[in-house]
Amino acid sequence: MAGQKKERKGSAGCPFSKNDVIDLKIDDIGNEGEGIGHYDGYAVFVNNALPGDKIRALIMKVKKNYAFAKLLEIVNPSNLRVEPKCSISARCGGCNLQHMSYEGQLEYKENKVKNCLVRIGGYDEAYVNSIHEPIIGMTNPFNYRNKAQFPVQQTPDGQIAMGFYAGRTHRIIPTDNCNIQMDESNHIAKLVRMWMTEHNISAYDETSHTGLIRHVLTRIGKSTGQIMVCLVVTSKKVPHTDSLVDILLKETGMTCICLNINSEKTNRILGDKIIPLYGQPYIEDNIGDLCYRISPLSFYQVNPEQTVKLYNTALEYANLTGNEVVWDLYCGIGTISLFLAKKAKQVLGVEIVPEAINDAKVNAQLNGITNATFLTGAAETVAAQVAADELYKDIANPDVIVVDPPRKGCDSKLLETIVNVKPDKVVYVSCDPATLARDVKVLRENGYEMKKWRACDMFGMTGHVETCVLLCCTNS
Ligand code: SAH
Numbered sequence: 005m006a007g008q009k010k011e012r013k014g015s016a017g018c019p020f021s022k023n024d025v026i027d028l029k030i031d032d033i034g035n036e037g038e039g040i041g042h043y044d045g046y047a048v049f050v051n052n053a054l055p056g057d058k059i060r061a062l063i064m065k066v067k068k069n070y071a072f073a074k075l076l077e078i079v080n081p082s083n084l085r086v087e088p089k090c091s092i093s094a095r096c097g098g099c100n101l102q103h104m105s106y107e108g109q110l111e112y113k114e115n116k117v118k119n120c121l122v123r124i125g126g127y128d129e130a131y132v133n134s135i136h137e138p139i140i141g142m143t144n145p146f147n148y149r150n151k152a153q154f155p156v157q158q159t160p161d162g163q164i165a166m167g168f169y170a171g172r173t174h175r176i177i178p179t180d181n182c183n184i185q186m187d188e189s190n191h192i193a194k195l196v197r198m199w200m201t202e203h204n205i206s207a208y209d210e211t212s213h214t215g216l217i218r219h220v221l222t223r224i225g226k227s228t229g230q231i232m233v234c235l236v237v238t239s240k241k242v243p244h245t246d247s248l249v250d251i252l253l254k255e256t257g258m259t260c261i262c263l264n265i266n267s268e269k270t271n272r273i274l275g276d277k278i279i280p281l282y283g284q285p286y287i288e289d290n291i292g293d294l295c296y297r298i299s300p301l302s303f304y305q306v307n308p309e310q311t312v313k314l315y316n317t318a319l320e321y322a323n324l325t326g327n328e329v330v331w332d333l334y335c336g337i338g339t340i341s342l343f344l345a346k347k348a349k350q351v352l353g354v355e356i357v358p359e360a361i362n363d364a365k366v367n368a369q370l371n372g373i374t375n376a377t378f379l380t381g382a383a384e385t386v387a388a389q390v391a392a393d394e395l396y397k398d399i400a401n402p403d404v405i406v407v408d409p410p411r412k413g414c415d416s417k418l419l420e421t422i423v424n425v426k427p428d429k430v431v432y433v434s435c436d437p438a439t440l441a442r443d444v445k446v447l448r449e450n451g452y453e454m455k456k457w458r459a460c461d462m463f464g465m466t467g468h469v470e471t472c473v474l475l476c477c478t479n480s
Contacts, residue, residue: 089146116437168182324404
């Protein structure tokens, strides 16, 4: 039926059914970077298709108001289209925008944030445009990731496969050359794979819950050259680790080799226990003029070139004079806290992962910073305690609060505490524009106005985007 409309069929008046082939003009792009075309008023989602593409597609799934289709042929390409660097990019779930020009990716990400602020945040589009600062792009959007987590599987013919999962599955698309990872990580994955093959070491099978190696985690200190390799395993009894250590030590910069034990039936990658095999249980890296210690279980931004730009934006938005009390909530290893501490009177960092707080305290010492305090716990609980407890009276009334939550955004209880302690400014750093906009709306309804926002591309070739927003108290 390519090119011609059929009688309405499929579910409730839908113009097509599963397995139909349709011609489609893509006119929009969805949250995950998928192309969206409209056919007889129906939205059709097509992976690897771009606005401006004219395509032929196979209908895979029909829902009430929309459908999913598979790209069969590009009849006429969009001018945003480029040749992907990876031959597997269409199958691998890691990069979903490699077929789009980098300029196109930046525009897409900026619009994504803008749309969320308007549609979810309830802001007027003209206002959102008027307070926007241009997205911070990368100089080279490839080989930027300092952290790789390669899943490991045994193929039906007994080979070891490492790579990345195909989109929305746990099926590995094997690769030795992921173009967004730093070269060292690809090389180490290959060495571990060869070591497993040589010694017949099993990969974990999540269906039967058997086998040993689940993931290979690598972290590279971009500015120090230090390398961490952590094998995520189901048992501490891993044979031939001496041989693995010998192989890895031939690599310049090898600083930390360890096991992480995860014996649970879970999608969570890391377990709680670290067993060192070689060296110290951490690496160090520099951001700007600060040095940070990073343990395997701690969060650390994955794109060093962009992290410094993001943190400088947060610092600029905080506009500190040296007299302020600042809270940095969801602080990880204290990276933003220590950036802010140089310009503030006192900083409080709060983070839920105890290992990260240990790193944060060491990091303050490493950098000679004495005006930062770190507390372990959920931001929503600790912030309320600090605000209420006499013990913390010196830091109970922050002038500025920085939040940098995970994708699910801030807990509503935390937003309540923020409104109660009434800082002059809230600097919201976010990796998910939808939850950012949701939280900005709540703050707006409670006396805060968004004054500036800026997106920063930390995740080139993927649909993800980081954003920094400044909110000011309107009735202080
Ligand atoms: N600002 C840091 C970390 C940001 S990532 C940086 O730039 O490196 C978000 C952090 O929030 C992670 O370290 C995660 O462990 C932590 N986290 C998740 N839920 C939390 C909660 N409820 N309370 C406090 N920290 C939390």
